[in-house]
Amino acid sequence: MKEPTVPECRHWIGSERRHCRSVDHIHPYLTGPCCPLHTPAALAGKPEPPPGPGLPPGGLDDAQATVDHRTELNL
Ligand SMILES: [Zn+2]
Numbered sequence: 001m002k003e004p005t006v007p008e009c010r011h012w013i014g015s016e017r018r019h020c021r022s023v024d025h026i027h028p029y030l031t032g033p034c035c036p037l038h039t040p041a042a043l044a045g046k047p048e049p050p051p052g053p054g055l056p057p058g059g060l061d062d063a064q065a066t067v068d069h070r071t072e073l074n075l
Contacts, residue, residue: 006023006026007023008020008022008023008033009021009022009023009026009033009035009037009038010033010034011034011037011038020037022037022038027039
């Protein structure tokens with residue numbers, strides 16, 4: 001079995017209890033490859049309405065902390 005060479009989104013979708021694993025438009029982040037929907041900024045700035053049960057509390061806390069740090073660097 002060969003390891004996939006295409007990076008995939010490693011974002012953990014808590015409400016669906018699975019990893020995203022999207023391979024479209026993946027960008028590398030410190031936390032790992034992320035698709036556009038699951039970058040720290042996207043998660044904190046434009047939270048997607050959860051289709052099912054809500055996101056677990058604390059799931060976005062880490063993302064927001066990461067975004068705050070990145071915002072400082074960008075400014
Ligand atoms: Zn994703």
